[in-house]
Amino acid sequence: MIVVITPPYRIPDEEVIVNSLFKNGLHLLHLRKPDAERVVYERFIQKIEPCFRERIIVHDHFDLVEAYGLRGIHLKSKQAEHFGDRKWYAHVSVSCHSFKEIATLPFTPDYVFLSPVFDSISKQGYKSMFTPDMLKEGLKKTSTPVIALGGISADNVTACRKLGFRGVALLGYLWDTPSEALSRFLKIFPDETLSIAGFDQSSGAGVTADIKTFECCRVYGLGVASAITFQNQNEYLGTKWMSPGEIIRQCEVLCREFTPAYVKIGLIENFDSLAQVVDYLTTTLPKVKIIWDPILKASAGFQFHNGENMETIQNILGKIYLLTPNRNELEILFGNNLEAEGLQRIAKQLHTNILWKGGHNTEALASDRLITGEEIYTFSVARGKHGKHGTGCVLSSAVTSYLTLGYSLPEACRLGQRYVSDFIRGNDTNLGIHSRIHATATANLHEIPLQYITDHKEGTPIPEQVEAVCKGGCRWIQLRMKEVSREEFIRTGNAVKEICRRYNALFLINDHVDIAIELDADGVHLGKEDMNPLEARKILGYSKIIGGTCNTFDDVAERYRQQVDYIGLGPFRFTSTKKRLSPILGLEGYQQITDKCREAGIHLPIHAIGGIRETDIRPILDTGVTGIALSSLLKDNDDITEKTKEVLLQLKTN
Structure with a gap:
């Protein structure tokens, strides 16, 4: 783990340097x-880019954590x-100057x-008052993770x-x-982690795929x-196994130079081999946490561990931090009739954690x-x-x-799922490409002046409305459906999404973050009484738009x-599409708010909403x-497409 602490005093372009550090791999x-x-x-x-703020830890003014999602x-x-x-805080760390101070902390x-x-x-x-021997002995006895501070440079990171x-x-x-802050930071060797897995010639799975993922x-x-x-990537013909001694010998050479805090184990011949390797790791690296991906059957159909006594695995699980099986693997390990509460009892009994992968289900969501104790x-996703x-x-x-x-275990699992989702969507082939830069919302919302918000119209279904406005040139649709069943919302949403994709239009969901996930919408719009956008961002990530x-x-x-990512500001005047209306703003209200935004340095895209008539468009834009x-x-026009064209012409000539 590499942590940077800001200087105690203000320096020129400090935030620019920090953003650059984040972009180049700074984690905390x-x-x-x-x-x-x-x-x-x-x-x-x-001044820190929003996607990096969740990596900030503050030493004072703790209320900023909730306000900015730190x-x-x-x-x-x-x-x-x-x-x-x-x-109340997802992260709490402490400064200490002795191992005695660490030992007497009232919490972990x-x-x-x-x-x-x-x-x-x-x-x-x-x-420093420490000798290397004092540090080594003290760290052995301390269960709390300890970060070295004071005199740290590229020359002594490996020693630490x-x-x-x-x-x-x-x-x-x-x-x-x-x-020289960035160039010095880049000289620091990153944290290491270890994969023990099979070698796959296609590099789609196994140790090579793991290393690609690690470095991305x-x-x-x-x-x-x-x-x-x-x-x-399509066929599995057979396996030449490494013996436990050969696996351990490879580990021994690495452990002379490296001390990975986490080790991932994948394909391995049998549970006896797994037990020997786990025993070696936990003896050589007493604080190591092992993640085991129990590959019991290849995606191409090849079966492993045939005929073994699965009960023996329970003797190993007490030394494994996280198990990552799919349903089939869970059934092989723990039997049929699986349910989360039963697995939780197993996790608590065996002192392990289980990530039950859902990618093999047939539902719209993965x-x-x-499951922890x-x-x-x-x-x-x-x-x-x-x-x-x-x-x-x-x-x-x-x-x-x-x-x-x-990251904490829940956050690591959430982020891991998102990584895989981006990986799957990266291309249409059976082999994926890993990208160092995670996807972020790329649409320039400042350049899309018209957003259409759907509403019920007798005789004109919502997909028909959307088709008409998209034909007219609108490239931003917000699907808003009140007082309908979830099934109807999703059915309509699928139709609207297909239309938006054909016209290269943004497709956002009003209010429902869960439905936005299921439909894989471009984002979600949240009302004042809906989910906190910071919570929605944790769920959706930065590849989706949130308004x-x-x-x-x-x-x-x-x-x-x-x-x-944008603001829907309103209402401009009374509108019948809203049952609970906030105070009407009018032109004066818009002008006052936009003036204050400029003064405060807030440059978010702002869309006026609420009872807008055609003659209002130019005066509103002038604010x-x-x-x-x-x-x-x-929607109330007899020719929705032509009216959309007329509105867009006004917006473009403003």
């Missing part, structure tokens, strides 16, 4: 400005002594900073990892020469071959369930149209990567903090809004 940033007012923190956060908070050891809000933090490990770079005269530190924190090494997730991939397979989590060779390998290695980077309804400047400022959202003006 500690925002530390001693004695700085809240506004200083807030201005810094606002990762969490950091405490001094004295603060930790009386801290009672651990459960995500990690602790231990400093100074070496003589400090940023604080002259701040000398060999001593047993979970990661390093960079401060003076980066910031004493800010112009910005961890360094190490590989050990457990078998040589004879296969391509839903994975993470305490909680059951469900994560869903829209099912891709095209299958891929090796998706199970990619999922388990993506989860392993995110765990290595410091938010606003009525005041304070609403806009809040939505801006919540990382929406500074980006575009308009229409419903009745278009």
Whole structure:
């Protein structure tokens, strides 16, 4: 784990440098400005790209975590002594200066900073009181992950990892020469993780696919071959197995130089081999956490572990952190009649966790369930149209990567599922291409001035309305259907989506994040009483568009903090399509809000909405809004297509 701490003082272009660090692989940033007012923190956060804010940990002004969707908070050891809000934050870390301080913490933090490990770079005269032997012994006895702080540079990162530190924190090494911060950061060797898996000639599965995934997730991939397979992406002909001794010998050489915190195990000959390898790993790397992807049958139909006594696996599971089976593999391991509560009892009894992969279901959604001894989590994505060779390998290695980077187990599983979803959608072949840059919403909403919001019209079904406005040139559709069943919404949504795809139009869902997932829509629009956009962003990721309804400047400022991609601002005047109407804004209200947005540096696309007539379009645009959202003006016209063309002409000539 590599952590960067901001300098305690303001430096020129600091936020530009931090955004660059994030783009080049920085996983966690500690925002530390001693004695700085809240506004200083807030201005810094606002200049960080929204997709990176969930990687920020603040040392003060903890309310900013909820307001901006940040990762969490950091405490001094004295603060930790009386801290009672651990459960309210996804991340809490603590600064300590001795192993005694770590041992006496009243709760288990995500990690602790231990400093100074070496003589400090940023604080002259701040000398380390630790010897290598003291550190090595102390780290052996400490179960909490420990991050080395103080005097860390590219020259001693490897030494820190060999001593047993979970990661390093960079401060003076980066910031004493800010112009070199990025180049110095890139010299730091990334966190490593290990795959023990079969060699697949097509590189779609096995150890090569795992290493591709590791490095796209910005961890360094190490590989050990457990078998040589004879296969391509469509056929599996056979296997030449490595003995447990041969697997362990490969691991032994690597463990002289590396101490991976997480190891993924895939294809392996039998449970006896698995047991020997697991015993070696847990002895050599006492703190290692093992992820086992139980490959019991190849996607091409080849069966493994035939005739073995499956009960023996329970003796191994107590040493495995996470098991990632699909339904067929679960049935082989634990029997038929599976249900989540029963698996939770197994997980609690065996002190393990189970990620029940849902990619082999036939439903519209691919839903994975993470089952721990305490909680059951469900994560869903829209099912891709095209299958891929090796998706199970990619999922388990993506989860392993995110765990290595410091994400919690639920977040690592959610992000791993999203990684696989993007991987499946990357192309239409049976072999996927891994991309270092994860997909983000690419549509320039500032350049799409007209949004059509669907509504009921007697005699003109919604798909017919959408076809008409798209023929007229509209390229943004929001499917809004009130007081209908979920089945009808999805049935209509599928028809509307097909039309939008033909016309290359954006397809958004009003209110329902779950339906947006199932339909694989381009995004969702959330009303003021709907889901918090920050929660929706966790579910949908940054490849989807999220819009938010606003009525005041304070609403806009809040939505801006919540990382929406655009604002629906209204109502302009009374509209019959809304049952509970906010105060009417009129031209004066729009002008005041857009003026305040400019003053505050908020440059989100803003679409006016609510009772807009054709003669209102130019005056509304003159207030500074980006575009308009229409419903009745278009759908109530006898010729929807022609009216759409007329409106777009006004918008384009403005």
